[in-house]
Amino acid sequence: MSATAFNSIFFNRAHSSNKDLIKQQNVKSRIKCSIKSGIETSQKNVRVGVLGASGYTGSEILRLLANHPHFGVALMTADRKAGQTISSVFPHLGTQNLPDLIAIKDADFSDVDAVFCCLPHGTTQEIIKGLPKHLKIVDLSADFRLRDVSEYEEWYGQPHRAPDLQKEAIYGLTEVLREEIKNARLVANPGCYPTSIQLPLVPLIKTNLIQTSNIIVDAKSGVSGAGRSAKENLLFTEVTEGMNSYGVTRHRHAPEIEQGLADAAGSKVTISFTPHLIPMSRGMQSTIYVEMAPGVKTEDLYHQLKLSYQDEEFVVLLENGVIPRTHSVKGSNYCLINVFPDRIPGRAIIISVIDNVVKGASGQALQNLNLIMGFPENLGLSYLPLFP
Numbered sequence: 338m339s340a341t342a343f344n345s346i347f348f349n350r351a352h353s354s355n356k357d358l359i360k361q362q363n364v365k366s367r368i369k370c371s372i373k374s375g376i377e378t379s380q381k382n383v384r385v386g387v388l389g390a391s392g393y394t395g396s397e398i399l400r401l402l403a404n405h406p407h408f409g410v411a412l413m414t415a416d417r418k419a420g421q422t423i424s425s426v427f428p429h430l431g432t433q434n435l436p437d438l439i440a441i442k443d444a445d446f447s448d449v450d451a452v453f454c455c456l457p458h459g460t461t462q463e464i465i466k467g468l469p470k471h472l473k474i475v476d477l478s479a480d481f482r483l484r485d486v487s488e489y490e491e492w493y494g495q496p497h498r499a500p501d502l503q504k505e506a507i508y509g510l511t512e513v514l515r516e517e518i519k520n521a522r523l524v525a526n527p528g529c530y531p532t533s534i535q536l537p538l539v540p541l542i543k544t545n546l547i548q549t550s551n552i553i554v555d556a557k558s559g560v561s562g563a564g565r566s567a568k569e570n571l572l573f574t575e576v577t578e579g580m581n582s583y584g585v586t587r588h589r590h591a592p593e594i595e596q597g598l599a600d601a602a603g604s605k606v607t608i609s610f611t612p613h614l615i616p617m618s619r620g621m622q623s624t625i626y627v628e629m630a631p632g633v634k635t636e637d638l639y640h641q642l643k644l645s646y647q648d649e650e651f652v653v654l655l656e657n658g659v660i661p662r663t664h665s666v667k668g669s670n671y672c673l674i675n676v677f678p679d680r681i682p683g684r685a686i687i688i689s690v691i692d693n694v695v696k697g698a699s700g701q702a703l704q705n706l707n708l709i710m711g712f713p714e715n716l717g718l719s720y721l722p723l724f725p
């Protein structure tokens with residue numbers, strides 16, 4: 338289908354009244370956010386802001402948007418790097434015709450349709466609370482992921498600053514909550530560990546193939562998962578040639594994962610979860626140990642996952658026996674999964690890999706904004722991985 342045909346389908350579907358249609362066409366004609374990516378400026382008919390564009394997830398959104406036929410970057414913010422050009426901060430994006438980085442307080446959102454919010458958790462609630470209500474928002478931070486604000490306060494150690502907005506937020510695990518996301522104004526994009534863990538477990542729990550009482554997750558992340566700001570434990574000397582677990586028994590992603598698994602089970606679920614930092618820049622593996630329901634075999638888990646994801650572009654069950662590797666998802670929006678029999682009867686081992694910055698953050702965020710705006714959800718995302 339041509340991009341022009343997409344445009345007319347999109348505008349007819351998403352904007353039913355003539356008034357809205359004219360408004361959108363005006364927005365389209367005003368667009369100046371040209372991008373030297375082979376996609377014509379005139380086709381970029383949705384104006385997008387990237388808040389936190391000088392960070393890892395913000396820059397990854399910009400990389401993905403370079404190949405998006407409809408989303409043009411109208412505005413980009415930074416904190417310490419406000420006032421700088423994108424090519425000085427990220428030379429790999431310097432070929433793109435992007436606006437300069439500005440402080441959020443100087444941003445004018447009147448001509449912007451949607452924002453990706455790529456800001457640190459804890460500061461995001463206050464910022465989103467102050468944004469104009471016409472904006473569609475995909476928030477990559479953890480600030481709106483936990484439905485229960487008291488649980489947020491317990492795990493994040495500070496009061497929730499936007500409890501009313503929390504009620505409106507839809508959790509953005511795309512393959513699981515697609516229909517809800519389509520109608521959302523504010524999407525709470527999942528954390529990277531929660532994405533890699535829930536994608537394999539939710540279908541197995543929903544179909545009662547595994548016990549929910551004894552789930553153990555051993556997960557590993559590349560260092561970009563911790564963001565771009567300088568921290569002592571992220572120095573090259575601290576990270577290289579070694580690995581370490583962190584957040585043992587108390588990582589803030591545990592309640593997020595348990596919330597999603599409890600929704601699938603219809604009852605409370607508690608997991609053992611230990612994350613590790615390993616010396617690579619991007620990538621994430623979750624190795625998940627589960628106890629199967631009585632009479633269930635590993636092949637049943639495999640077939641159920643195959644069935645659940647048979648129509649999904651980005652969640653892929655590998656061939657029997659093939660081990661998922663982080664190398665095989667680098668730079669892409671894929672989640673690769675496989676299931677193996679444990680030597681202990683009745684138990685299975687599930688391995689799930691993603692790129693933490695793509696499917697674990699910016700890629701899934703783009704999938705979600707595509708859905709909200711009525712576009713095919715894979716637009717801008719059909720990259721093959723960068724193996725090796």
Ligand SMILES: NC(=O)C1=CN([C@@H]2O[C@H](COP(=O)(O)OP(=O)(O)OC[C@H]3O[C@@H](n4cnc5c(N)ncnc54)[C@H](OP(=O)(O)O)[C@@H]3O)[C@@H](O)[C@H]2O)C=CC1
Nearest residue numbers: 389391392393394415416417418455458478562564565698
């Ligand atoms: N990295 C990852 O793999 C994942 C990250 N996330 C979440 O996404 C969000 C962004 O992460 P990431 O890109 O890694 O983080 P970075 O630290 O790399 O980037 C943070 C961005 O926010 C800006 N910023 C920092 N403080 C403020 C402030 N007080 N007001 C306005 N802007 C501010 C920074 O600007 P400047 O650089 O100019 O100071 C920068 O642009 C976080 O909430 C993170 O937890 C979610 C999933 C995975």
Ligand SMILES: CC(=O)N[C@@H](CCC(=O)OP(=O)(O)O)C(=O)O
Nearest residue numbers: 477478479528529530558562563
């Ligand atoms: C390696 C590393 O430090 N990873 C981060 C998780 C990244 C992520 O998904 O973070 P949010 O929940 O903040 O969005 C961590 O463990 O806190």
